[in-house]
Amino acid sequence: MSPFFVMSLLLGLIFGQTASLCAPSEYTIHVEKRECAYCLAINTTICAGFCMTRDSNGKKLLLKSALSQNVCTYKEMLYRTALIPGCPLHTVPYYSYPVAVSCKCGKCNTDYSDCVRDRLRTNYCTKPQKLCDL
Secondary structure, three states: OOHHHHHHHHHHHHHHHHOOEEEEEEEEEEEEOOOOOOEEEEEEEEEEEEOOOOOHHHOOOOOHHHHOOOEEEEEEEEEEEEEOOOOOOOOOOEEEEEEEEEEEEEOOOOOOOOOOOOOOOOOOOOOOEEEEEO
């Protein structure tokens, strides 16, 4: 291999990591339960942004590890719990949600992330809204 090719490859790999713009981003989750009188709007952080990926057009020439399709996902997260107001006594009025502390570009882990964006779902309230800013 020529030195120019090797240098270009190394610079491409380095630039690929520095060009990723994956970071915690503010997001509002709307939560409601059928039994409760109110919808709760929760301000939290999620991982969002751009991650460099490799085009799979050359998949016959490259190793499978070189064909990764990285997404912006959680590096560190914690869970918080909010109380949904207006719930009757027989209903559990708590809702736990993730808070992104730090993010990374990597494989999507379906154990704790929704890796497919469902365009039909909406994020809004159908009941009177209460704001929870934790």
